[in-house]
Amino acid sequence: MGKKTQHCLLLLLYLSGLVHCSAAFVFWTAMVEISYVNNNNETVEKYCECGVYGRNSPLEKVSGVVVVPKGDPKGCGPDPVYNRNFSSPPWIALVKRGNCTFSEKINAAKRQGAAGVVVYNEDGKGNTTTHMAHSDAAGIVAIMIGNTQGMEVVKLVKNGTDVNMAIELGSPHGPWMDTYWLYFLSIAFFIVTAASIAYFVFISANRLYNLNMHRRTERKLKSEAKKAIGRLQVRTLKRDDEETTSDSHMCAVCIESYKAGEVVTVLTCDHIFHKACIEPWLLERRTCPMCKCDILKALGVEEETKESISTDSPPDVTVITVAGGDTLYEVPLTDPVSPDPERHQHRYDNRAYEEDLEATRG
Ligand SMILES: [Zn+2]
Ligand SMILES: [Zn+2]
Numbered sequence: 001m002g003k004k005t006q007h008c009l010l011l012l013l014y015l016s017g018l019v020h021c022s023a024a025f026v027f028w029t030a031m032v033e034i035s036y037v038n039n040n041n042e043t044v045e046k047y048c049e050c051g052v053y054g055r056n057s058p059l060e061k062v063s064g065v066v067v068v069p070k071g072d073p074k075g076c077g078p079d080p081v082y083n084r085n086f087s088s089p090p091w092i093a094l095v096k097r098g099n100c101t102f103s104e105k106i107n108a109a110k111r112q113g114a115a116g117v118v119v120y121n122e123d124g125k126g127n128t129t130t131h132m133a134h135s136d137a138a139g140i141v142a143i144m145i146g147n148t149q150g151m152e153v154v155k156l157v158k159n160g161t162d163v164n165m166a167i168e169l170g171s172p173h174g175p176w177m178d179t180y181w182l183y184f185l186s187i188a189f190f191i192v193t194a195a196s197i198a199y200f201v202f203i204s205a206n207r208l209y210n211l212n213m214h215r216r217t218e219r220k221l222k223s224e225a226k227k228a229i230g231r232l233q234v235r236t237l238k239r240d241d242e243e244t245t246s247d248s249h250m251c252a253v254c255i256e257s258y259k260a261g262e263v264v265t266v267l268t269c270d271h272i273f274h275k276a277c278i279e280p281w282l283l284e285r286r287t288c289p290m291c292k293c294d295i296l297k298a299l300g301v302e303e304e305t306k307e308s309i310s311t312d313s314p315p316d317v318t319v320i321t322v323a324g325g326d327t328l329y330e331v332p333l334t335d336p337v338s339p340d341p342e343r344h345q346h347r348y349d350n351r352a353y354e355e356d357l358e359a360t361r362g
Pocket of ligand 1: 252254274
């Protein structure tokens with residue numbers, strides 16, 4: 001046998017187990033019809049879906065005259081005596097719940113020749129029923145009805161009335177109809193919903209927090225950039241300036257040549273741009289468009305901010321040194337104002353650039 005076939009068989013067994021298991025939860029109601037002739041010689045017929053087939057009962061219909069046991073209404077013991085008319089089979093035994101097992105009652109009535117057994121509930125149970133388990137008494141229709149209905153029929157039979165009963169299959173009911181099952185489903189639904197809402201709230205709060213932090217950082221960087229822009233050299237170009245006379249000079253932002261009378265900003269790296277072009281750029285990026293020089297660092301604005309932060313809470317710093325023992329650069333491990341890695345990158349780029357400059361200067 002191949003491994004695949006074995007797996008298929010196991011799956012089938014598992015599924016059949018599930019079906020069997022769910023079948024144990026499903027119960028069938030019984031339609032119960034009683035008819036008798038009352039004192040006024042009128043035929044009375046009553047019909048209700050008020051019975052429940054026992055777990056081990058065949059789901060078949062049965063009818064006959066209702067007979068109750070003599071003496072003990074519970075029909076226990078090996079041979080309970082039934083007040084029955086031998087000339088008119090079939091008959092249905094009507095017994096009360098209690099004293100012995102369902103199987104014992106049903107088997108005793110079966111031995112006496114009953115076509116079916118109706119067990120009615122104990123006193124004080126109203127019209128409630130249970131799903132009887134009677135594994136030792138299969139092969140005979142057995143249903144359970146409520147105490148009120150059972151007592152009503154018992155009273156008629158004891159008064160000498162011939163009561164005919166017909167039992168038919170009603171409808172299936174599963175765990176979905178059960179109150180406890182409904183409670184369980186409601187609680188499970190509530191828990192899942194609450195967990196989903198909590199998760200959603202947590203995610204939203206986290207996003208809001210991150211967004212807030214990002215905005216705060218952006219605002220801080222912008223105000224730093226504004227401060228730095230205020231410190232940059234600004235001049236108005238004249239007719240005989242080198243920038244206006246030579247075509248090789250042009251603003252790298254708008255790609256246009258300079259004209260006399262235009263206002264330009266000189267960055268710390270000595271690169272020149274139109275004031276109107278470079279200011280929005282610096283507010284967003286804080287670096288020279290041509291050489292990536294970080295103006296915040298070059299003007300010491302970032303250091304000022306860092307110092308003001310370090311007085312509040314000194315950040316952890318990892319010092320990286322080169323073989324000569326000189327500090328190469330300091331990496332703040334927790335930088336509360338600049339979680340943006342791009343910003344660190346600029347600083348390092350700039351450091352590298354500055355060192356390159358120093359190297360070229362000799
Ligand atoms: Zn320009
Ligand atoms: Zn530059």
